[in-house]
Amino acid sequence: MYPLLMTLGIVLFAAAILASIGLHELGHMIPAKAFGGKVTQYFIGFGPTVWSTQRGETEYGIKAIPLGGYVKIVGMLPPEAADLAEEVTVDAAGNTVTKIRKSNTGMFTQLISDARAAEWELIGPEDSDRLFYKLPWWKKVIVMAGGPTVNLLIAFFVFWAMFATYGNPSRDATEPDAGVPVLASVSDCVIPYEEGRLTCNDDDPVSPAVLAGLEAGDTITTFNGVPVTDWDQFRTLIRSNGDGEVVLGYERDGVALSGTTNTTVELRPNGPDDETLTAVGFLGVTPTSHQQTGGPIYTLTQMRQMTIDTAQALVHLPVKVWGVAKAIVGAQERDPESPVSIVGGSRISGEIVAEESFNLTEKIVFFGGLIAGFNFFIGMFNFIPLLPLDGGHIASALWEAVRRGFARLRGRPDPGHVDPAKLLPIAYVVASGLLVLSVVLIVGDLVVPLHISG
Incomplete structure (x- = not known):
């Protein structure tokens, strides 16, 4: 099962992302058409075309690699009068075609010229008032x-x-109105923050929280006799305690308990928005989130x-x-x-x-x-x-x-x-x-x- x-979750996610991509591109196409612009392509995905259909002047379709999408809005790049020569020709079907030609030296100069030429390859005189750059x-x-x-x-x-x-x-359970801290988890050991590990090594010291007898689900009530009202206060008390002794009051299944331990000094970030590491007291507990x-x-x-x-x-x-x-x-x-x-x-x-x-x-x-x-x-x-x-x-x-x-x-x-x-x-x-x-x-x-x- x-x-x-x-597989169902993967398919649902892929469908939701593809729908988001499609809506993103509609966010470009709808106002572009509303302002009189010419949109020739609307595609979800990149690479080879899997399916497409022509509706008016726009081709709608799906491509093989579902990692994005695009709409082709005609005239994104203007001609450069100083550098570009415009050539008007007639193709085999008798249609007027405007091309941009240029002789260049230099890799980037040639890239710009090629991009501009590709942009103008299929633009005809009838599109003059519908070019995006003129908006x-x-x-x-x-x-x-x-x-x-x-x-x-x-x-x-x-x-x-x-x-x-x-x-x-x-x-964030550290918000002042989040209520008394209920522990979501208790760290088994003390892992240096800068190492970024998730699992304990044999030589990692046991966390002070484990030594105090704390378990997930416990509600912290006091810290060295000081009533604990919210997580932000509790966190401040821990960090300011250094490596000193602490007597923790807590409740488990409605029973009042207490435990004694020593917080340890560890390098920890100053806060969620400040990654600067500071040596502070460390206990090894994580609060439960408070839903609002x-x-x-x-x-x-x-x-x-x-x-x-x-x-x-x-x-x-x-x-x-x-x-x-x-x-x-x-x-x-x-x-x-x-x-x-x-x-x-x-x-x-x-x-x-x-x-x-x-x-x-x-x-x-x-x-x-x-x-x-x-x-x-x-x-x-x-x-x-x-x-x-x-x-x-x-x-x-x-x-x-x-x-x-x-x-x-x-x-x-x-x-x-x-x-x-x-x-x-x-x-x-x-x-x-x-x-x-x-x-x-x-x-x-x-x-x-x-x-x-x-």
């Missing part, structure tokens, strides 16, 4: 922002549904923090992926907080659906959170202001608005449209980097996969 449920800057922004915005909206509505019904399963329900405003506040966390994660993404690469070759264990690819997400989805300890509601919530999380990250990632990402095109459109605005204010001639083709060398470098990151994560998810059980 487990293999069947595992007002704000229309360009709407078209290019439409895709990632759809991903963020998917994340918002899925999170809202979860928070409004089940509650927030990942709510909420509506759209609560969802927005949670997504605001997610935005901050995701921005920080994007900054550290290359380092995290490098850690995955080292885990692949056995240089270290894989960090459980490391990023995963779609392959890793599908595995986790399969494990969620197949896990016997989860009831149906928990499976739906965890699966929904996984899909919402992927969509949120995809949306945020695509807003990075670098080509070939959507954010790069948005940045170009905004720069065009600024440049033309300054020209008007100073009474100078209109500088014209911004030419994204000049940034193609950057786009190629970024695309190459993204390809490397993707390959490392996919290989990592196959060789050293993450599991929901840790």
